[in-house]
Amino acid sequence: GRGVMPSTLCSAGEVLNMGYVIAREKATSTFQVQNTSTLTLQYSIQLDSLSPTRDKDQQRLPAFLTSALQRVEFVGTQNYNGLSVFSVFPMEGEILAGSSQDFVVTFSPDHESLYYSDRLKVVLFGKRTAHVIHLKGAARDYPMFVEGGVPLDVPVESLAVTLPVSSQEALKGGNVLPLALHYKAVMKSVLLVLEYIEGELSPGPAMTELRVGAIQTAQPASKKSVEFSFEDLQVLQQKGFTLGAAKGTVERGQVKIISVSWVPPADFQVSSAPAADA
Numbered sequence: 001g002r003g004v005m006p007s008t009l010c011s012a013g014e015v016l017n018m019g020y021v022i023a024r025e026k027a028t029s030t031f032q033v034q035n036t037s038t039l040t041l042q043y044s045i046q047l048d049s050l051s052p053t054r055d056k057d058q059q060r061l062p063a064f065l066t067s068a069l070q071r072v073e074f075v076g077t078q079n080y081n082g083l084s085v086f087s088v089f090p091m092e093g094e095i096l097a098g099s100s101q102d103f104v105v106t107f108s109p110d111h112e113s114l115y116y117s118d119r120l121k122v123v124l125f126g127k128r129t130a131h132v133i134h135l136k137g138a139a140r141d142y143p144m145f146v147e148g149g150v151p152l153d154v155p156v157e158s159l160a161v162t163l164p165v166s167s168q169e170a171l172k173g174g175n176v177l178p179l180a181l182h183y184k185a186v187m188k189s190v191l192l193v194l195e196y197i198e199g200e201l202s203p204g205p206a207m208t209e210l211r212v213g214a215i216q217t218a219q220p221a222s223k224k225s226v227e228f229s230f231e232d233l234q235v236l237q238q239k240g241f242t243l244g245a246a247k248g249t250v251e252r253g254q255v256k257i258i259s260v261s262w263v264p265p266a267d268f269q270v271s272s273a274p275a276a277d278a
Contacts, residue, residue, distance in 0.1 A: 006041050006124050009034045010131040016120075018107040018137035020145050020215045026108045033122060033131065034100040041124050044092040045103070048075045048119040049084050074134060076117035079110045086118045086135045109139035140215060143252070144226050147211040149190040194262040205242070205261040213255040225249040232277060240265045
């Protein structure tokens with residue numbers, strides 16, 4: 001007899017990020033597994049969220065509350081309706097020698113969250129794990145998202161109703177710039193922290209950036225772009241803050257980068273860090 005090792009190639013990397021989706025809508029992505037061996041391979045797809053031990057694993061304290069920082073939580077936010085937020089088709093079958101199989105991953109979130117995640121495994125013959133892919137996705141109730149700044153939450157949802165952390169309480173001290181971006185009647189708060197180092201020759205301004213994006217949606221939209229704007233810019237300028245764009249538009253499926261800089265004004269006192277809302 002002759003022993004043959006099964007070998008495959010996967011078109012997806014270690015992470016498959018589905019990006020942003022409007023809550024209660026769907027997004028799909030496709031990856032391919034190619035059988036590069038000389039025998040037919042029996043495969044099955046396993047998701048960590050469907051593991052029979054998941055209920056037991058959920059009884060543990062989340063990693064951010066324990067000293068076990070090395071533990072990685074692959075299963076993040078899940079749907080309220082009890083259905084898996086990620087689904088894969090087909091779930092099992094065979095790949096003939098020299099052939100390939102396409103897999104369709106569907107992301108269907110039923111509420112707003114930035115922390116949807118799962119882990120997908122391609123298992124051969126029910127024993128050998130050939131590929132592991134970390135699935136990620138985010139959902140918003142409105143077709144706009146903002147990235148950047150200091151996180152004001154934790155990546156684990158609570159069943160308790162909690163009030164959002166105010167920008168003043170989130171970080172005391174430092175050069176704090178709480179920004180509020182408006183989309184129609186919706187306001188999302190973002191906390192930026194900029195550090196300016198004194199004592200250098202001709203130091204440049206403290207710099208950071210925001211990413212404002214518009215989400216593709218299946219709903220008919222009157223406009224192909226999303227408008228955004230910052231308010232109270234005069235107050236920002238008085239305290240030394242400068243925005244790369246006071247307002248603008250973002251096309252659906254696109255992202256716009258907005259630079260934010262800070263230079264201490266002439267009457268700046270080191271003991272009192274400035275804070276401003278926009």
